[in-house]
Amino acid sequence: MAEKSNRAPEFDQRTPIPESCQAPNSKIDRRGFFRGGAMLTISGLSATAGLAQTNGPRDSATEAEPADASEQLEAQTQRARRWAGRDPADWVRARTGVDHNVVIVGGGQSGTAIAYGLKRKGVGHVEVIDQAEPGQAGIWRTIARMHQLRTPKTLAGLEQDNPMLSFRAWYETLNGPDAFDSLDRIPRLAWADYLDWFQQVTGIAVRYRTRLLEIEPQGDLLRLHLESEGVRRVETTRKLVLANGYASAGGPNVPGFLRALPSDAWTHTASPIRFDALAGKVVGVVGAGSSAFDAAAVALESGAAEVHMFNRRAYVDYPRPPSQTSAPSDRGHSNVREMTYELPDTVRWRNFLLRDRRVASVPSDSIQRVMAFEGFRLHLESSLSDVALADGKVVARVAGDTRRFDHVIAGTGYRIDLATQPELAGIHESIALWGDRYRPETGEDSAAGSIHPYLGAGFQFLPREVTGADYLRNIHCFNLSASLSFGKPVGDIPSAADHPRLVSAIARDLYVESVDTAAHQRFINAPVVPPDPAPYQRAIQRPAREAA
Numbered sequence: 063m064a065e066k067s068n069r070a071p072e073f074d075q076r077t078p079i080p081e082s083c084q085a086p087n088s089k090i091d092r093r094g095f096f097r098g099g100a101m102l103t104i105s106g107l108s109a110t111a112g113l114a115q116t117n118g119p120r121d122s123a124t125e126a127e128p129a130d131a132s133e134q135l136e137a138q139t140q141r142a143r144r145w146a147g148r149d150p151a152d153w154v155r156a157r158t159g160v161d162h163n164v165v166i167v168g169g170g171q172s173g174t175a176i177a178y179g180l181k182r183k184g185v186g187h188v189e190v191i192d193q194a195e196p197g198q199a200g201i202w203r204t205i206a207r208m209h210q211l212r213t214p215k216t217l218a219g220l221e222q223d224n225p226m227l228s229f230r231a232w233y234e235t236l237n238g239p240d241a242f243d244s245l246d247r248i249p250r251l252a253w254a255d256y257l258d259w260f261q262q263v264t265g266i267a268v269r270y271r272t273r274l275l276e277i278e279p280q281g282d283l284l285r286l287h288l289e290s291e292g293v294r295r296v297e298t299t300r301k302l303v304l305a306n307g308y309a310s311a312g313g314p315n316v317p318g319f320l321r322a323l324p325s326d327a328w329t330h331t332a333s334p335i336r337f338d339a340l341a342g343k344v345v346g347v348v349g350a351g352s353s354a355f356d357a358a359a360v361a362l363e364s365g366a367a368e369v370h371m372f373n374r375r376a377y378v379d380y381p382r383p384p385s386q387t388s389a390p391s392d393r394g395h396s397n398v399r400e401m402t403y404e405l406p407d408t409v410r411w412r413n414f415l416l417r418d419r420r421v422a423s424v425p426s427d428s429i430q431r432v433m434a435f436e437g438f439r440l441h442l443e444s445s446l447s448d449v450a451l452a453d454g455k456v457v458a459r460v461a462g463d464t465r466r467f468d469h470v471i472a473g474t475g476y477r478i479d480l481a482t483q484p485e486l487a488g489i490h491e492s493i494a495l496w497g498d499r500y501r502p503e504t505g506e507d508s509a510a511g512s513i514h515p516y517l518g519a520g521f522q523f524l525p526r527e528v529t530g531a532d533y534l535r536n537i538h539c540f541n542l543s544a545s546l547s548f549g550k551p552v553g554d555i556p557s558a559a560d561h562p563r564l565v566s567a568i569a570r571d572l573y574v575e576s577v578d579t580a581a582h583q584r585f586i587n588a589p590v591v592p593p594d595p596a597p598y599q600r601a602i603q604r605p606a607r608e609a610a
């Protein structure tokens with residue numbers, strides 16, 4: 063990264079991009095490594111397979127030769143394949159005239175891992191679609207702008223109890239255990255490469271450039287209106303999984319004063335931003351969450367002369383040692399994450415209120431990244447008003463001053479509102495919401511919370527009315543709008559703990575539906591035909607009475 067003239071000198075030494083934040087094996091061809099290991103496709107991996115012993119320990123990433131690391135990953139993958147055995151055969155009884163058993167919308171980390179879980183359960187005819195170009199699904203190479211993930215490196219992830227499929231196994235095999243130990247958190251691009259590897263070794267195919275436009279019920283089936291490379295078509299499915307990401311439960315949250323401006327005057331952090339066009343410019347950033355800080359950092363690193371960040375609150379929170387205020391004892395146990403759905407409604411509701419009311423903390427390195435630049439300005443307890451476009455600039459009043467920006471970036475998060483999600487246009491009114499099922503205690507009302515879907519234990523939508531719209535139980539919602547029902551953000555790495563629950567729910571419904579009662583009846587009533595007794599004939603001793 064070239065040094066910019068507005069970089070604060072005192073930060074030059076303190077905040078270089080840490081080596082641990084660079085993608086792994088940055089001294090060598092990282093993608094070549096990954097490809098070498100990904101040439102194999104594992105037919106299946108058991109939940110109990112352990113991490114294979116490699117050809118001896120390596121001290122650090124720098125000691126690993128590309129070929130060695132690639133060969134080790136390949137050898138380890140082959141071993142995993144041998145130990146795990148084949149994927150179970152598809153046991154789901156076909157239903158005539160239906161194209162798919164399951165369609166998963168989204169080929170990001172959630173969709174891929176859920177597809178793998180279904181494969182290992184023996185659920186066949188699963189189709190994963192994604193509107194993105196190949197290699198562009200998910201957020202990690204597009205709109206995520208931090209150097210490292212925000213979550214701890216040791217979290218369990220997509221591996222579904224199989225450590226050979228974990229980020230750690232992949233990373234250590236390529237880079238050595240010391241390299242993993244010395245990571246602060248997972249480098250973002252390493253995570254993106256790992257996801258590519260995970261998809262390839264688990265053999266999950268994604269139909270790219272294919273967008274879900276509309277869901278139309280037909281009895282208990284779903285007719286999916288798709289657009290694929292400009293061509294529209296309808297395909298039917300018994301089950302649908304919405305693993306379509308943070309922006310697909312109501313879209314990015316854009317303040318009204320920005321929406322009113324021409325679209326080239328502002329960008330939300332959820333979209334690609336033309337940072338090169340911001341060189342030498344004055345940029346306003348609305349919001350002070352992690353994504354706002356990351357966008358501000360890239361703008362400054364791209365040569366923006368000034369970046370002004372506006373925060374309604376009086377402070378920016380960042381990770382600190384636990385406070386004296388004791389949190390409820392059931393919060394924060396990392397290995398019972400899949401149980402948060404079981405909490406009473408009141409507790410799940412209050413967890414939501416907590417997330418809604420408290421300031422989410424920003425990783426310290428994201429703060430340091432912008433603080434490295436003289437041109438960064440943080441305006442606390444400030445918001446923009448009287449916003450207009452004049453002479454090509456965005457002009458706004460802020461705390462009594464008039465300010466002009468060449469471009470404004472909205473780091474204002476995401477909305478949850480199914481009514482505004484295009485593919486749900488025809489069905490959202492039938493979906494049960496928290497406002498339909500839960501009455502908050504006095505003083506705990508939340509209009510935002512009341513429009514979250516009230517989901518069933520398998521992430522399925524529930525019908526608003528007692529009768530009708532039963533097809534909703536076949537739509538499983540694994541995106542941000544599931545967060546209230548599941549007591550945590552859904553889609554992020556910690557929520558992978560709930561993949562098995564979703565997979566089991568889908569498998570259960572198909573299993574029960576697959577039961578062939580007539581075949582059971584034929585089977586139970588069929589005469590029992592004894593086998594030829596030849597293998598034990600000589601030892602048969604008949605009662606004396608019978609022998610005589």
Ligand SMILES: Cc1cc2nc3c(=O)[nH]c(=O)nc-3n(C[C@H](O)[C@H](O)[C@H](O)COP(=O)(O)OP(=O)(O)OC[C@H]3O[C@@H](n4cnc5c(N)ncnc54)[C@H](O)[C@@H]3O)c2cc1C
Binds near residue numbers: 173353553555
């Ligand atoms: C900026 C940012 C940083 C984050 N950092 C972290 C972090 O550090 N740690 C963490 O645990 N979590 C983090 N998260 C949360 C979460 O991990 C990510 O959002 C992650 O990408 C979620 O994965 P996903 O597969 O559920 O959704 P996505 O990765 O968003 O994938 C959804 C896919 O669905 C496709 N899609 C959407 N709509 C349609 C449609 N109609 N038809 C077809 N395809 C469609 C999209 O093209 C996309 O590829 C972050 C989120 C954001 C936004």
